[in-house]
Amino acid sequence: MPSPLTVGVIANPASGRDIRRLTSHASVFPTSEKANMVVRLLAGLGALGVDRVLTLRDRTGVAALLLRALDTHAALAEPQRWPAVEFIDQPIMDSVADTHAGVAAMVRAEVGLIAVLGGDGTHRAVAAHCGDVPLLTLSTGTNNAFPDLREATVAGLAGALVASGAVPAEVALRRNKRLLVRCVAGPNRGREELALVDVCVSRQRFVGARAISEPADIETLFLTFAAPDGIGLSSIGGAWAPVERTASHGLHLCFARNGETGVPLVAPIAPGRVEQVTMRTCERFEVGVSMPLDTDHGTLAFDGEREIELERDDRYEISLDWGGPLTVDVERTLRYAVSHQLMREAAYAASAVMRTASSRGG
Incomplete structure (x- = not known):
């Protein structure tokens, strides 16, 4: 049967x-x-x-x-x-x-x-x-x-x-693509986390309520895709250089601190909240490339939620691959x-x- x-x-x-x-x-x-x-x-x-x-x-x-x-x-x-x-x-x-x-x-x-x-x-x-x-x-x-x-x-x-x-x-x-973050040195060596949309290095030092809600908190952002009609952190990439889900690359964006110059962008980072950010750089992030993260301070957020409080001796690297899930x-x-x-x-x-x-x- x-x-x-x-x-x-x-x-x-x-x-x-x-x-x-x-x-x-x-x-x-x-x-x-x-x-x-x-x-x-x-x-x-x-x-x-x-x-x-x-x-x-x-x-x-x-x-x-x-x-x-x-x-x-x-x-x-x-x-x-x-x-x-x-x-x-x-x-x-x-x-x-x-x-x-x-x-x-x-x-x-x-x-x-x-x-x-x-x-x-x-x-x-x-x-x-x-x-x-x-x-x-x-x-x-x-x-x-x-x-x-x-x-x-x-x-x-x-x-x-x-x-x-x-x-x-x-x-x-x-x-689907995914972002893979690995701790390659330090007390948390061997830890791995994935993200389907975005990884953010946040200036907030503590996980707290997890959500990234203030544009001033965003230090660096990695995206698997960026739709021009999206919402959330990926909408920032969509406002400057949209990337399809099927594209062979993602995006790597860096943002200015107070007083630094850059390109001002307006994006809907949350429902009903259209905020301005100042972007310093925006580059393609290629599949198969590993990059060290600047993680001397702050927190790491995955798909919009802070999860890792960075410790001084930890060193992380990030890569983009096609190891994400199959979707209908x-x-x-x-x-x-x-x-x-x-x-x-x-x-x-x-x-x-x-x-x-x-x-x-x-």
Whole structure:
């Protein structure tokens, strides 16, 4: 008997609720909407053949609301086909450790892909453990540059087509760049961190509330890509020298301190906050090149959040490569499905299943 077609779902209960709601005009992403997005995702996945979904429990209410929706759906006279939902058995830590452990369990279960509902930080946490399992990215966080802002139902349809192999990987998936930071000397030698969008050397000496919210804090910035219509730190690069995700290079930018001269730029570094920065230099950062970081003081931030307080004897280097996660190109996947009449075939298959079930019932 063939194994059930299985997809993992990571819905970060903390995304869209961080301190940047206090320092900018970003909207809050409520728990109820995250649960609703998972439900809509189930509808898309189930319609095109996904049998099972693995997901995580939480203490904030996403899982509880999902269970309520599943009970309501099961009570319908003629419910649409949804996958069976299973919760991974693991302790709830109320931290990023939940995501790390959950993704590792999904990889061991050989899921066809992992749908991620979160911001840049959530996707970074998933990317650290997903290997070559593709990601279906859905934005629910703050200052998002990496995940897509897209209707979950539509994303679910594309995800099912990818997980089932109906759309070839070379059509549906794209490989992403990443920034890799290594400590090569000092007390933390051997430590490695990755970023999917940006690495910032911040002048703030302490991690504190993590978010980079003041332009004066930015010393150096490395970017994997920079969209002209982006928001967050990557929007600074997009305001000067846009770089596509598919480009063979990134950007390396340095910024002036008080009194230093440079090029003034205006960029939306947070929702509702358009700030001016003074850029001293902007250079291409090539794939495969390693560069030492000026880390005598301050903190290192990854995808907009400070994580490392620099110690005097630590020495770090940064590189850009194509070792980032595979992600689903939803539009390209669905265009292929339409051009190859996969939606019509799915409708015929569903009708055949319904006729078989009806005849057995009679």
